Amino acid sequence: MRTVIVTAPGNVAIIDTPVPVVGPYEALVRTELACVCNNTDGELVGGKFTGMEAAFPFALGHESVGKVARPAILSKTA
Numbered sequence: 757m758r759t760v761i762v763t764a765p766g767n768v769a770i771i772d773t774p775v776p777v778v779g780p781y782e783a784l785v786r787t788e789l790a791c792v793c794n795n796t797d798g799e800l801v802g803g804k805f806t807g808m809e810a811a812f813p814f815a816l817g818h819e820s821v822g823k824v825a826r827p828a829i830l831s832k833t834a
């Protein structure tokens with residue numbers, strides 16, 4: 757899958773990453789549209805978002821829509 761990554765303050769890249777492994781109570785969503793958030797993503801890319809100043813690299817994409825590709829399993833397996 758394609759992922760927008762902030763590699764360092766001021767540096768953004770689009771890279772191929774593995775499809776995430778989902779656990780109990782999580783769903784896998786196939787993103788159909790993603791946007792850059794003017795406020796939060798600007799602070800994240802600039803290294804100024806509180807608590808994320810040293811978290812590089814990380815993925816952007818908190819404003820996106822898509823279809824559920826794998827529904828959540830709502831019971832834990834033994």
Ligand SMILES: [Zn+2]
Pocket residue numbers: 793794795796797818819
């Ligand atoms: Zn936002």
